[in-house]
Amino acid sequence: MFKFIVPISEKDKLLMLFENDDYKLKESSSKNFISITLSKMMKNADEIIYIYEKTSKIKNIILL
Numbered sequence: 001m002f003k004f005i006v007p008i009s010e011k012d013k014l015l016m017l018f019e020n021d022d023y024k025l026k027e028s029s030s031k032n033f034i035s036i037t038l039s040k041m042m043k044n045a046d047e048i049i050y051i052y053e054k055t056s057k058i059k060n061i062i063l064l
Contacts, residue, residue, distance in 0.1 A: 002038040003064040004055060011036070013058050 006014055008027070011034050015023070018038055026035045042048050055061060 002040070002051060002055075004036045004038070005033055005062040005064070006036070006058060007060050008032060008034055010058050010060060014055060014061070017054055 004014060008031065011025075014036060018040075021038055021040050023036055023038045026037075028034070040051075042051075052063060055063060
């Protein structure tokens, strides 16, 4: 499971990376940020690192 927090303005950039995967969205109470929880089965550690490398390029993302 991966969890990301991004500004609402960056949400679409992140979701484009995971359009075929199951994810859950939750907006912050201020409606400025959104939390995205992604459930995905990974084959090995290299796939996990690849996900974090791709997502780390999104502005103001928090990776949990």
